[in-house]
Amino acid sequence: MLASNVALNVVTYNILIDAYCKERMVFEAEDIVDTMIKKGIKPNVITYNAFIDGYCMRNKMSKAKRVFELMIKEGCAVDLFNYNILNDGYCKAKRLDEAMNLFREMPQKALVLNTMTYTTLIQGMCQLGRFFNAHELLKMMCASGQLPNLVTYSVLLDGLRKHSKIKEALKSS
Helix, strand or coil: CCCCCCCCCHHHHHHHHHHHHHCCCHHHHHHHHHHHHHCCCCCCHHHHHHHHHHHHHCCCHHHHHHHHHHHHHCCCCCCHHHHHHHHHHHHHCCCHHHHHHHHHHHHHCCCCCCHHHHHHHHHHHHHCCCHHHHHHHHHHHHHCCCCCCHHHHHHHHHHHHHCCCHHHHHHHC
């Protein structure tokens, strides 16, 4: 693109950064963002999301959290999507305590939790065999007005099945 005199902008860089991060090549993506900054192009929320997701995929949760904090420090508005990416990473890394801390922080930031937020945590709880907690969270979800969807129920039933809790799975369905 440079040879064709095509001017690179934040959108072009974000596409490259996101592609590298999705391929788990986060360190290569860091070089791209360095180049981007040297050219006077400031990272935006999409840039930060790509890195948060990329670090989460590599189970580098402390780096993902630092990028999240940097995003806030740089004045980017954080929203539920940002939190959900980080929360999903914590759950997949089996770091449920950190995920629950984020979960409790979201309403304090005036964020309205959605079905994806709850389902992600329910899945994390099921992976760790915390079915009572998952069921309590499901009740909290319904009480808040968020309705479980097919994915929510599938996650719950699959977790019960994987932990040989077939009778509980049949009760839930």
